[in-house]
Amino acid sequence: MSKLLEFVQGQQEALLSDLEHLVNLDTPTSSKERVDQAMQFVITRFQELMGGSVEWIPQEKYGNQVKLRLGEGSGSGQILLMTHIDTVWPEGETVKRPFRKEGQRLYGPGIFDMKCGLLQGLYAMHAVISRYTLTKNIVLFINTDEEVGSPSSRKWIEEEALKSEAVFVLEPALGPSGKLKTSRKGVGRFALEIEGVSAHSGINHSEGVNALEELAHQILYLQGLTDYEKGSTVNVGIASGGTAVNVVSGQARAELDLRIESMDEAERLSQHILNASPVLANTKLQVRGGIIRPPMEQAMSRKLFASAQAIADELGFSLQETATGGASDGNFTAALNIPTLDGLGAVGHGAHALDEYVELDSISLRCALLAHLIKEQMEKPN
Incomplete structure (x- = not known):
């Protein structure tokens, strides 16, 4: 022994x-x-x-x-x-x-x-x-x-x-x-902040730009970055926004988790996430974050x-x-x-x-x- x-x-x-x-x-x-x-x-x-x-x-x-x-x-x-x-x-x-x-x-x-x-x-x-x-x-x-x-x-x-x-x-x-x-x-963590235009949903609906609608576009884009063959996954795990059901939402936010197998993939996907751009006119999008564990x-x-x-x-x-x-x-x-x-x-x-x-x-x-x-x-x- x-x-x-x-x-x-x-x-x-x-x-x-x-x-x-x-x-x-x-x-x-x-x-x-x-x-x-x-x-x-x-x-x-x-x-x-x-x-x-x-x-x-x-x-x-x-x-x-x-x-x-x-x-x-x-x-x-x-x-x-x-x-x-x-x-x-x-x-x-x-x-x-x-x-x-x-x-x-x-x-x-x-x-x-x-x-x-x-x-x-x-x-x-x-x-x-x-x-x-x-x-x-x-x-x-x-x-x-x-x-x-x-x-x-x-x-x-x-x-x-x-x-x-x-x-x-x-x-x-x-x-x-x-x-x-x-x-x-490796692990990346990112946060999105979206600013739309709030308005009364019954009286001035056309004057508003819904931040939650913009967030929906961003979620679909971000989730679409997942590539199982490369071992890369994106998960939008937290999302919120709005103040009341009768208000066109002026604010929305989300947090996402990124998993990657190589630093090359980490850098590639980080750039895609950080450089995301708004889909709807008159919305503002800010993305913060990065790789927290290589x-x-x-x-x-x-x-x-x-x-x-x-x-x-x-x-x-x-x-x-x-x-x-x-x-x-x-x-x-x-x-x-x-x-x-x-x-x-x-x-x-x-x-x-x-x-x-x-x-x-x-x-x-x-x-x-x-x-x-x-x-x-x-x-x-x-």
Whole structure:
């Protein structure tokens, strides 16, 4: 048996105890106080298990970002692990649905996305430092605002990635077999504001120009930019306008989501969206927005996935890869041309769902897989 697998199996009881405690702490992105409290628990466990250094990145709106580091901090190469502690669940959710075990499944708010993955990262670091001499720095970056797009953390993620030889992202795996995510679509967000001419719909209808009618034209145009063959989708998800049923609407607005597989496609479609022009005379159209997460293209994952697949074979399980339309912080690091492998977290189902769960039997294997990837990366020359 692998030394690392044997070690993490011996630590599983402690990991599960930590997981129960962490899952039962509410960590909605919007509650800085709750997130900081949970972060302190993780830091305490890090220091109890292996020591290392802790760097806080203070935030005003969101929880403080944290880097947990093993190694000297500079000059010897770096391996970056990325996770997040915030969840989509509001305060009080853990009281209604606390951690529970049913058969071989573990349930609770945020357990799959992604508190189990966070702890798998912590215990993988523990395994490596317990069985091998560090030859490179290992950094676990714990994000606190990932669920809202990482607005305060992106800068720090990119800064740490540029110091790193490889990035391992502990977002959940995909499907019951635990597929790794070797490519992710990029994300764009845009907002439209339309100004028409308001008028009484019964008396002066002909004098009005309906902003909602213009919006209807724009929605059809924008939705028509979707190209499934290129993997590009446009979704106008929010639309509103008008003030009363008997008023020709003078204002309308909409928000849209763009998903793309390449930066070339991102640039092409962004220009189409930003340069949209009014169809109706005497209307004004303003479009704002852009790409908020660049695509994670497969080239940035290819070699790391091949390594992971070989390690999985040695550990006795098969590993597959997949593409996904969802984005993660791995999009940022891959866009910087840093080799990035995603989906190394928990195997389970139900991110953001009430039936969210993790497969108990997978935890030690996934933890060992990550530990072996770290070890293999340490053995490569700087």
